[in-house]
Amino acid sequence: xxxxxxxxxxxxxxxxxxxxxxxxxxxxxxxxxxxxxxxxxxxxxxxxxxxxxxxxxxxxxxxxxxxxxxxxxxxxxxxxxxxxxxxxxxxxxxxxxxxxxxxxxxxxxxxxxxxxxxxxxxxxxxxxxxxxxxxxxxxxxxxxxxxxxxxxxxxxxxxxxxxxxxxxxxxxxxxxxxxxxxxxxxxxxxxxxxxxxxxxxxxxxxxxxxxxxxxxxxxxxxxxxxxxxxxxxxxxxxxxxxxxxxxxxxxxxxxxxxxxxxxxxxxxxxxxxxxxxxxxxxxxxxxxxxxxxxxxxxxxxxxxxxxxxxxxxxxxxxxxxxxxxxxxxxxxxxxxxxxxxxxxxxxxxxxxxxxxxxxxxxxxxxxxxxxxxxxxxxxxxxxxxxxxxxxxxxxxxxxxxxxxxxxxxxxxxxxxxxxxxxxxxxxxxxxxxxxxxxxxxxxxxxxxxxxxxxxxxxxxxxxx
Ligand SMILES: [Zn+2]
Numbered sequence: 001x002x003x004x005x006x007x008x009x010x011x012x013x014x015x016x017x018x019x020x021x022x023x024x025x026x027x028x029x030x031x032x033x034x035x036x037x038x039x040x041x042x043x044x045x046x047x048x049x050x051x052x053x054x055x056x057x058x059x060x061x062x063x064x065x066x067x068x069x070x071x072x073x074x075x076x077x078x079x080x081x082x083x084x085x086x087x088x089x090x091x092x093x094x095x096x097x098x099x100x101x102x103x104x105x106x107x108x109x110x111x112x113x114x115x116x117x118x119x120x121x122x123x124x125x126x127x128x129x130x131x132x133x134x135x136x137x138x139x140x141x142x143x144x145x146x147x148x149x150x151x152x153x154x155x156x157x158x159x160x161x162x163x164x165x166x167x168x169x170x171x172x173x174x175x176x177x178x179x180x181x182x183x184x185x186x187x188x189x190x191x192x193x194x195x196x197x198x199x200x201x202x203x204x205x206x207x208x209x210x211x212x213x214x215x216x217x218x219x220x221x222x223x224x225x226x227x228x229x230x231x232x233x234x235x236x237x238x239x240x241x242x243x244x245x246x247x248x249x250x251x252x253x254x255x256x257x258x259x260x261x262x263x264x265x266x267x268x269x270x271x272x273x274x275x276x277x278x279x280x281x282x283x284x285x286x287x288x289x290x291x292x293x294x295x296x297x298x299x300x301x302x303x304x305x306x307x308x309x310x311x312x313x314x315x316x317x318x319x320x321x322x323x324x325x326x327x328x329x330x331x332x333x334x335x336x337x338x339x340x341x342x343x344x345x346x347x348x349x350x351x352x353x354x355x356x357x358x359x360x361x362x363x364x365x366x367x368x369x370x371x372x373x374x375x376x377x378x379x380x381x382x383x384x385x386x387x388x389x390x391x392x393x394x395x396x397x398x399x400x401x402x403x404x405x406x407x408x409x410x411x412x413x414x415x416x417x418x419x420x421x422x423x424x425x426x427x428x429x430x431x432x433x434x435x436x437x438x439x440x441x442x443x444x445x446x447x448x449x450x451x452x453x454x455x456x457x458x459x460x461x462x463x464x
Pocket of ligand 1: 310327329330331409410411
C-alpha cells in the first residue's frame with residue numbers, strides 16, 4: 001500500500017477561486033507571439049540534449065509589457081470606492097517631493113511611539129495618523145522584520161510613511177493640509193503561464209514531481225479528473241498528462257501557484273480534457289471542450305489514495321462469517337483515521353451503529369440516490385442525522401468497527417434503494433454550461449486547447 005501521499009489525501013480543489021479575465025484575454029491575443037517564443041525555446045533546448053529532456057517544461061513567456069503590473073489602491077473614503085493608480089512608493093518615485101526617504105526595519109520590542117521619538121517626530125503627529133481611519137490602525141500591529149519607510153522634511157517633519165505589511169500589501173500615509181491620508185496599497189501579482197507534460201511511471205504525484213510541478217497542481221489534477229478516473233484504481237504506467245497553469249510573480253519573484261487553465265489526462269489510451277472557464281457572472285468551473293461540467297453529482301471514490309480490498313459481488317465468502325454472502329459494496333483499505341468524504345451533496349439520514357457495518361453513516365442524495373459508509377472509527381464532529389453535507393466534505397474516519405478484519409471503509413451506492421456497483425454505476429452529470437455563455441466559452445476553449453497542443457508539441461519535439 002502506498003501512503004506516501006498521505007498529506008495530499010484531504011486536498012480541496014480550488015474549483016471556485018477567482019481569476020482575472022483580463023489575463024486570459026491577454027493570453028488569447030498573445031497566442032501567436034507565445035508560440036513563436038516557445039518554438040525558439042524548443043529549438044534551443046532540443047539542440048542541447050534531447051535525451052535528457054524526456055519530461056520537460058518550457059515557460060510560455062509573455063512579453064513583459066503585455067501584462068501590466070497593476071496596482072490597486074483602496075482609498076479610504078465615505079463611499080468605500082476602490083481606485084486604481086500608481087502610487088509613489090519608494091525613494092525613486094518621489095525624488096521631486098519634499099524631504100528625504102529613510103528605510104527602517106522593525107526590531108524586536110519596537111513600537112511606533114518609540115520609532116517616532118527616535119526619529120525626532122512629535123507624538124501628536126502619530127496621534128493624528130492613527131486618527132485618520134481604520135487603514136492607519138494597521139500601523140498598531142507592526143512586527144519585527146517588517147519595513148517602514150519615512151519621508152522626512154526638515155521644516156514640516158513627516159511627509160509620508162509607507163508600512164510594508166508583506167510583499168503584496170502596504171499602508172501608505174501622506175501628509176495633507178488637514179492631517180494625514182491613509183491608503184492600503186495592494187499589488188496584484190503578474191500571472192505567467194507555464195506548461196508541463198509527464199508520463200506516469202508509478203504514480204501521478206511521482207510524475208508531477210519529476211516534471212517540476214507544484215504539489216498543489218498535482219492534487220488539483222487528481223481532483224479535476226477524479227470524476228472520470230479513479231486515481232486509486234485506474235492509473236496505469238504510461239498514462240500521460242499535460243497541464244497549462246499559472247505561476248504568480250511579484251516584482252520578478254515567484255510568489256505562488258495560480259490556477260490550472262487547461263489540462264489533459266490520457267488514461268489507458270482514453271483522453272480527458274478540462275478547460276477552466278470564468279463566466280461573466282464570475283462563476284468559475286472546469287468543463288470539457290464541449291462545455292459539459294467536469295464535475296458529476298457524485299465522486300467516484302470516498303477515500304483518496306486508498307486501495308480497493310474487496311469489490312462489489314453478489315456472492316463471496318465473508319471473511320468473518322465464513323459463508324457465501326453478497327458483498328454489495330466496495331471496500332477501501334486505508335489506515336485508521338483516514339478521512340472519509342461524502343461522494344455527493346445530500347442529507348445525513350443515519351449516523352450510528354448499524355449491525356455488521358459498525359459505526360455507519362447513510363446519506364440521501366435527492367430522492368433517487370443514497371450512499372453508505374461503514375466501519376468508521378469515528379464521525380466528523382458536528383454532524384448528526386438531518387445535517388446537510390457538501391460533496392467532498394469529510395464525514396468520518398476510517399476504522400474497523402462492526403464486522404471488519406482490519407481498518408477499511410465499506411462503501412455502498414444505491415439507486416432507488418437497489419445496491420449498485422459504485423465502481424461501474426453510471427453517475428449523473430452536473431449541470432452543463434448555461435447557453436448564454438456558450439459562444440464566449442468556445443473562444444476560451446479554443447485558445448486553451450491550442451495551449452495544450454502547443455505543450456504536447458513541445459514535449460514531443462524535446463523527446464525526439
Ligand atoms: Zn465491505
